[in-house]
Amino acid sequence: GYAHEDLADRLASLDLLVVPSLWHEAFGLGLREAWLAGVPVAASRVGGLAEAAADGGPVLLFAPGDAAALRRLLVATAQGPRRPLPKGEGEPWWPRTVEEQADELERIYARAM
Numbered sequence: 001g002y003a004h005e006d007l008a009d010r011l012a013s014l015d016l017l018v019v020p021s022l023w024h025e026a027f028g029l030g031l032r033e034a035w036l037a038g039v040p041v042a043a044s045r046v047g048g049l050a051e052a053a054a055d056g057g058p059v060l061l062f063a064p065g066d067a068a069a070l071r072r073l074l075v076a077t078a079q080g081p082r083r084p085l086p087k088g089e090g091e092p093w094w095p096r097t098v099e100e101q102a103d104e105l106e107r108i109y110a111r112a113m
Helices: 004-012 029-036 047-054 067-079 098-112
Strands: 017-019 041-044 059-062
Touching (some): 047 059
């Protein structure tokens, strides 16, 4: 085991986090924690994992249970250079912290009131 405060350092030591879920992930917390640590993610195209990618997060998707597709993705990733996490046309993508998300939500509520 490890202490929760060591999670970011442990994740930052990874080249790629693979999340090969076979079932519907509701949110994909591990995926988002990896992004915060600057780690790219390869994940099954299912549920919240696929939705996170659609929201603009840096994730390489493969079909759930498709071991051959995952293998191709891993080989291509291992052979290529490590790149910064992209978000669209040349714009770097940085995941928001919980505090930043809370600040945004407060601004939305303030405008709505």
